[in-house]
Every structure is written in structure tokens, then in C-alpha cells.
Amino acid sequence: MKPILNSPDLPYCRGCGHSLIAKGTAKALEALGIQPADVIIVTDIGCHGIIDRCLNTHTVHGLHGRSVALGAGIAMGLDNPDKEVIVFIGDGGSTIGLQHILEAARLNLDMTVVVHNNMLYGMTGGQSSGLTPRDFKTVFPESGNPYESYDLCALLVSQGAARVSRIAGTGDLSSHLQEALSVRGFSLIEVVEVCPGYGVKFNPGRNLREIIATSGKPAGKWENQRESFVYPRGTKTEDLLGDLRFIDQTNDPVAPFSLALVLSGSAGEGVQVAARLLACAAVGAGYHVALKGNYPVTVGVGFSSAELVISDRPAGSHDTEIPGVVVVTSGDGLSHIRKRIAGMKKGMLFIDSSLPVPETGSDIYSHDFRSAGARSASLYALLVFLKTTGYIPVEAVFRAIRDQGYDKKVQTGRLRSLIGC
Amino acid sequence: MKKVLIDGSCIVTEAMARAGADAFIGYPITPANLLYQYAGRRFPLMIPAPDEITVVQWMSGLSACGRIPATATSFPGFALMLESINMAFMMELPMIIILVQRLGPATGTATCGAQGDITLLRGMISGGHQLPVLCPSGFTDCWKLGALSVSISAGLRSPVIFLTSKEMMMTVRSFDTDKLGILKPVKRVFYQGDDPYKSYQPAENGIPPFLPVTSSRWQVRLNASTHDNEGILQHSTPGALDNTRRLDQKAVSRLPEYTFFDLDEQDGACTIIMSYGITSAAAGEAVAAIRKRGIRVSLLVAKTLFPVPDKYYEILDRYERVVIAEENINAQYARILFGARLPERVIVAGSIGKMVRRDEIIKKVISPL
Secondary structure (H helix, E strand, O other), X not given: OOOOEOOOOOOOOOOOHHHHHHHHHHHHHHHOOOOHHHEEEEEOOOHXXXXXXXXXXXXXXXXXXXXXXXXXXXXXXXXXXXXXXXXXXXXXHHHHOHHHHHHHHHHOOOEEEEEEEOOOEOOOOOEOOOOOOXXXXXXEOOOOOXXXXXXXXXXXXXXXXXXXXXXXXXXXXXXXXXXXXOOOOEEEEEEEXXXXXXXXXXXXOOOHHHHHHHHOOOOEEEEXXXXXXXXXXXXXXXXXXXXXXXXXXXXXXXXXXXXXXXXXEEOOOOHXXXXXXXXXXXXXXXXXXXXXXXXXXXXXXOEEEEXXXXXXXXXXXXXXXXXXXXXXXXXXXXXXXXXXXXXXXXXXXXXXXXXXXXXXXXXXXXXXXXXXXXXXXXXXXXXXXXXXXXOOOHHXXXXXXXXXXXXXXXXXXXXXXXXXX | OOEEEEEHHHHHHXXXXXXXOOEEEEOOOOOOHHHHHHHHHHOOEEEEOOXXXXXXXXXXXXXXXXXXXXXXXXXXXXXXXXXXXXXXXXXXXXXXXXXXXXXXOOOOEEEEEOOOXXXXXXXXXXXXXXXXXXXXXXXXXXXXXHHHHHHHHHHHOOEEEXXXXXXXXXXXXXXXXXXXXXXXXXXXXOOOOOOOOXXXXXXXXXXXXXXOOOOOOOOOEEEOOOEOOOOOEOOOOHHHHHXXXXXXXXXXXXXXXXXXXXXXXXXXXXXXXXXXXXXXXXXXXXXXXXXXXOOOOXXXXXXXXXXXXXXXXXXXXXXXXXXXXXXXXXXXXXXXXXXOOXXXXXXXXXXOOOOOOHHHHHHXXXXXX
């Protein structure tokens, strides 16, 4: 069996726990009988990340703090329990990428994360990190870290990680790593070390076990009994286009016209459905249509408007800035469209008779649209518009209601009665 | 004739899925939400991510496993993705990012369209390297370029940006689906050599063959830091810098294979209108209206925005005047084509907060005559 490490010489300072992790991981994998080609080791920026060249496994070297998310993507893509995804990350990376670790734990992805927690940023000069214990001295603050560190293990246990442990990074770590690697689901092992380059220098006389004991983040092991991430295999459609409802087109000759129409009403009053039905009716009558909705992000309150271009030619640029027809069914709708109505020098304004008629150069058609009920007012208003203008047969709208599956949602009988057909 | 009411999001999603994109990682953002919804119904694997950094990291992991992932976002999400897209570029991982432009800066107006991310896209990769950026001008382009973005991404071993905007993705139009041709999934051929695999050893075409990290035969090394052709981190060794130079040339050297544009030239025309994306419809209408007045004018609709094809200069250099129509107020593509100080012969029809109107383009063409 090919060894996991391709060299006994590792690129770390003398006394660095990173060497112990690399050797312990290799020993653990070999003890488990796992071939290097079945292992993907993901690293990122930090001293831990320079191990790649010493590995016979697949290696993926990514961005600072993102290795857990990158490894998570690999775990999702593999969907293979015979492959091992191992992520090496530092304490700095663990905090900038904390969301990624929480997410992997929440999903319980089948992967093992090894946190090289040397309690500071070693690659950039020894600054304190989110995992630096209170009072531990670093290049800044020299007097000792005034803040509590994150309890990474507690956070991850709370999010459902299958197994989490914290150990001191001394001696042979392989049995701990073997245990972590044997877990089906998300496993994280936080290996606490003292950086020989900066940690020892700034904290003379302190030893690792004493630091861990006084940190309030004790060594230990925590587990959740959970099923590992299950690859989502929901029912999918084979063809989005096949799910669309085709619109039967009449063979009647198409009268040439182009019209920009804005329907403006209130949220929850069927504005978008009414506009879509008019669009279907227009297509059924042989016209080209472009339709866009417009409403606040709070979709259940305020105005709701729909802008249509109906034309005998393909509706290219959807230019509704100066509409030819405006249909207003409520006060919300009027407030939204009032300025554009004022800018109309011609055209038609269909407006509910309960509303004040704004200044406009368009012809005004006032009608009690809301007599159809709030939810039907928009559709009724469009029917009135069609009956008045004759642009498209009213019957085409009723055909669209039926063909597009709205016949149970729309009070067809009442609308027919109101419109008189 | 199979007429339906449909939006561009539906067409793009279906096209990419048929072309072989097989995973979608989503984070909701207006105006890209329809793509998220359609992807949930269509893609074999669709997983919602907790943020846009995670989106591209997960996509990179999936891509490393041999999948072709896609996502859709708008500027605020795209900004978060930038470092990770740089990573995917450096690792040479296929993926498609659909960027649905909206009005900026910053959060801007989520429900207002725009074409304001052009300058960003040209400079998005540290070092000035380029990614393919494809931009559909209509629904048939959404179909063709949507599929091509998948095959180009796999073929180039590169992320591809599918650049569009709110109106293209959200406006519903009547459309004859018979106009959409048959699409076949991209056939990916992974490294099959007998020599140990080197992740960044280029083939004759300058592109390294791909091998997923699922390989049980050869070791695969992927690296976002400066690396040699084996994928081993280097400082600035000649081998590593050669690799970075190759990366710089990769998208550019293969550009003729993915240069897409529409050209409607009129004999004797002195002016050409150039546009792209959603504005090209108004540009086309302007050309028709101008010709009706007996004035000769040509039209170039760019669909490959980056790298900028030399072909565009060949075409534009034939004209005394160039009118560029784009939905921003700082002539973004025009300045990329012609420099910060636009020549007098280049005139821009721009707009924010609303689409560029046909008449505004006509005015730019006719008024100085």
C-alpha cells in the first residue's frame, strides 16, 4: 500500500504540532487501510496548508478559511462512503469560515475537519485569533488576549455534528484521528497546539495542558446520534418546457396594432393573474405579448401592477414608459401610476369610479370595477377595457381562463353576468 | 406552432440542464430568484447555500468531482463570490455563474434592471486575466448561449459568466418553443493517459485535460495559489509563472471558438449601432425605424462580451460613427472598447433606472447628421 506521506521531512518548525497532525493523520488512514487515492485532503491558507506537497492523496488547496466549504462541495459531489474527505484548517480560518463549518455540521456532511489550533495567526506574524484563549499573549495584544475565545466544539455540537473532539496536540495523535475518521457524518477534531515560532516566545513558561485547563475550553469528546447527509434525490421534472401550457391560436386575421397597457391595483387583488389572462387571450388571438409584474418586496401589501405590450409584431424592447392604456382598480394602484397618468397626452384611462380622476390628457372611462369584488376587480376592469375597445374579443379571455386552468379560481359566471355576455 | 408565455429564466435553466449542467447551488436574490426556483425543479442536484461565498465553494467542490455546477445571482451576491470565482479560475474548474444585473451601486434597486456590471467583469480576476462572458440578446440566445456556456466551461476548464439582466430573466413573453433547437449534453472526456496525471499540464490547445478527484488511478492536485503544472504551490518559479501566463492566454487563445454576435450591415452605411443584452432589442427597433426614413445604418449585437473579440474592431473600424447603446450612464462597454477618453466618432446612448428607449438611440444616430 502506498504511504499517505511521500516524505518523512515535513515543512514545519521544530516542535510544531502541525507535524504531529500530518503524521497522525497518515498513520490513522494507513491503520484504517485507506488508499491515498481514496482520500481528498483539502487545505487552505495558513501554515497547515503547506502540507500538500508531502501528500500522496488528492490535494485541493483553496482560499483562507474556505476549505470546509470547498470540502463540503467535494463531499456532496462524491456521494461515496468509500472516499474520505479531510479538511485541514487553522484557527484563523475557522473563524473567518465559521459559517462554513456550522453549515457542514448542520447538514452532517460526511467529512472530517482537523483544526490546527495554534491559538494565533502564525503565517502573518502571530496575531490573536478568535480561538486565542483569554490572557494568552500574542504579537497583539502583547499583554494578553482580553476576550474569551469561541468554543468551536460547543458550537458544532449544538448544530448537530456527528462527532466533535478537542485534544492537546502532543505525542502520537493517530488514535484520536482514527476515531474521528471512522465517523459517518460530520466529524471535527480541534487539536490545540502552541506555535513554536510565536506562542512559545510570547508565553514563556506556559505549557499546553495548563493553557487548555485554564482556557475554559476543556479537552473532550461530544457526539450526536444523527444520520449522515443524504443526497437529495427529489422528484424532478424532466423538461421545464414540457410543463408549460400551450396557447391555441386562432386562425382569424390579426388587426395591426401595438399597445402598451398598465394595469395598476392592489396586492392580493388578482392583478398579476388578470394581466396574465389578458396576455394569454392576446396570444390566442394571434398577437405577440410581453408582460412584466411590478410590486413592492412586501408582496402582500401596497400596489401591484402589470405592464403589457401587445402587438402584431414581436414585442422587442417592452417599452411601456408612456402607456397607451392605463387601468386603475384601487387607491394603491392610482398612487403608483399617478405620475405616468399625468404624463399621458393621449390614450385611455380606465379608472374605478370610487377614485378621484387625476389630471391627464387621456380619455377617461370611469366604471365601478370593484362591484365584481376586490379579487375580481382587475379582471373585470380588463374585460371592460376589451369590450369598450374591441381590441381582442372578450371571449378570448374566458377561453384563456379555461385553458390555463383558472376556471376554479375565477368567478366566470359572475364576470359574464357583469360584462353582459 | 407551440406558443407559450415564458420568461428567460425558464429557458436558460432548461438549456443548461439539457447541456449537461447537473448541479445548482442557490442563494436567493432578486432578480435571479426565478432561476433558483426553476433549478429546484429541473437540476438533478439543487442545494440551497447559506451565503454566496459558500455557493461558489460548494460549486468548486462539485466541479472538482467532475460535475458542472451552476448558480444565479445579482451584483451584491456576485461581489461576495468574487474571491471564490478567482479560486475556481485558478484551479481551472468548470462552472457557470448567471449574473442577473440590477440597478446599483451596492444594494441599489433590486427590481430595476441595468447593464452596470460590465467594468467589474472585465477586471474581476486579479492580474487582469479574463473569463468568458456571454450575454444573450433574446430568448433564442438564452437557449443557445445557455447551453454553450456549459460546453465552453467544460471545454476551457474555466468558470463562465452568463451575463443578463432583470428584464431578460423576469419579463414574460409570448414565444414559439419550436424555435428552440435540440440540445445535447456535453460529452466530457477525462484524462486517460498512462503517465501520472499532472493537473495543469496543458494539452496542445493550452488547456489541461481534466481529471476529477474521484480518480482511483492518478493523484489529482488542485491549487488556488501560484502553482506549477503539477498543482504544487510555488512562490514565483519559472514553471509557476509559465502556468499563470498560460492561464492568461487560455480564454483569449480559444476566443474564436466562442465569438458570438449578430451583424446586420447595410451597404453604404456610415454609422453602426452596437449593443448587447436587453438593450439590443431597442437597438434593432431603432435600426428598422432609421432605415424606414431612408437613412443607412448597420447593427452589431455583441454576445461574447469578454474577452473582447478582435472581430468587433474589424467591424467597427469600417464605420465613421459608432453609436453604442447600453443601460448604464458611464459608457462601460464603450470605454472598454475605445478607452477612457472616447473618440469623437463614438457616441453613447445610455440610461439608468429604465431601459434605453428606441427613440433615444435614434436621436443619437440622427441628430448630429
